[in-house]
Amino acid sequence: MGMAWSSALTYPWEHGYYVKGIETVKVNIMLRIYSNKWHVYAGLAILNPSARVQIDQYARSTTEIFKLMLAGDGAGLRERIYKARDQVFGSPDETSEGTKRVPILLSESIFDQFSLGKPRLDNETVDTEEHEGTPTPPSPTQAIPANSHLSLLAMVDCWAHLGIQPFVHLDLAATPVFRMWIGVAEYLFRSPRRLDAAINAALYDVSHRSDDLEFVVAARGWSQCISFGNFDLYRERFERTAEFFHTRFEDATKLGSAMIKAIMESSAEVKVPTK
Structure with missing residues (x-):
């Protein structure tokens, strides 16, 4: 996401599309990664054969889902995303390892507190010289356009294709970034309403389409870089x-x-119901 936004010369918290809910978590994860030194992740990505396989599949998932979006193939996209959801998190009407756990992210009201930006007022503009091509930001009276959340759709699709059970990995190595990544994917996929909104946005709303394109290019570029x-x-x-x-x-x-502290504290306060 970071390379996609930087390639578009866009600060995601400035044009008003990435300032609430799931978007806040995605932006904070991106900044947390890039605030570290490059070698922290380079060794993990390049020297770990398993990581190479996952990164390659992630790029494939991103590309193939984006092609379904461009084709307007609603049936194909829904079939693929629902299949990935059922395999990783379980279907909405069944009990699985994922559905028995306390959700990592419990409420948008928690992570809305940690946004780097707010929706702009009508009379505020983006510096067009510095951010040429940036979409006009929504005003407070306008709803923020729905997002396809392509990065999250592709991540769960990747896990499903490789047979990865993220909660098993979470129990073994619960780093803050990994916990937030799983949490935000779980938050999207375990809500039929949110997931269907993302799928509909992917098919019918082009507000984020240019960012989705940049993301596909960035994902494939990282995959090629690591394969070299x-x-x-x-x-x-x-x-x-x-x-x-x-x-x-x-x-x-x-x-x-x-935000991590708030998430951990809110999760600790919730008890899983027993039967």
């Missing part, structure tokens, strides 16, 4: 993207840490 095993190329891509966002790293680190 080239640390210098990885470093260049990572640091160039990090430079674009570096002015907000300090704020993002504070907000991200506070």
Whole structure:
């Protein structure tokens, strides 16, 4: 997501589309990653054969889902996404390992507190010279356009194709970023209303389509970079993207840490019902 936004010369918290709910978590995850040093992730991605397989499949999932979006293939897209949901999280009418757990992200009211931006007023504009091509931001009286959440659809699709059970990995290695990634995917996929809204947006709402295109290009680019095993190329891509966002790293680190703490505290307060 970071490379997609930087390639579009767009700060996601400025044009009003990525300032609430799931978007807040996605932006904070992105900034948390890029505020670290490039080698923290390069070794994991390039030297781990399993990671290469996952990254390649993620790029494939992203591309194939985007093609279904462009084709307007509603039946094909729904079949693919519902199949991935059922395999990873269980269907809405059955009990699985995922549905027996307390959700990681419990309420949008929790992570709305940690947004880096707010919807703009009608008389506020984006600097067109610095952010050429940035969509006109919604006003407070306008609903923020629905998002396809392509990055999350592709992530769960990738897990399903590779037979990965994310909650097993979460129990073994619950890093903050991984916990938030699983949590935001779970929050989307375990709600039929939110998931159907994302699918409908993917098919019929083009508000985020340019960002989706940038994301597909970025995902494939990272996959190719890692397949080459080239640390210098990885470093260049990572640091160039990090430079674009570096002015907000300090704020993002504070907000991200506070958000993780709030998520952990809210989850600890909820008990799983027993039968």
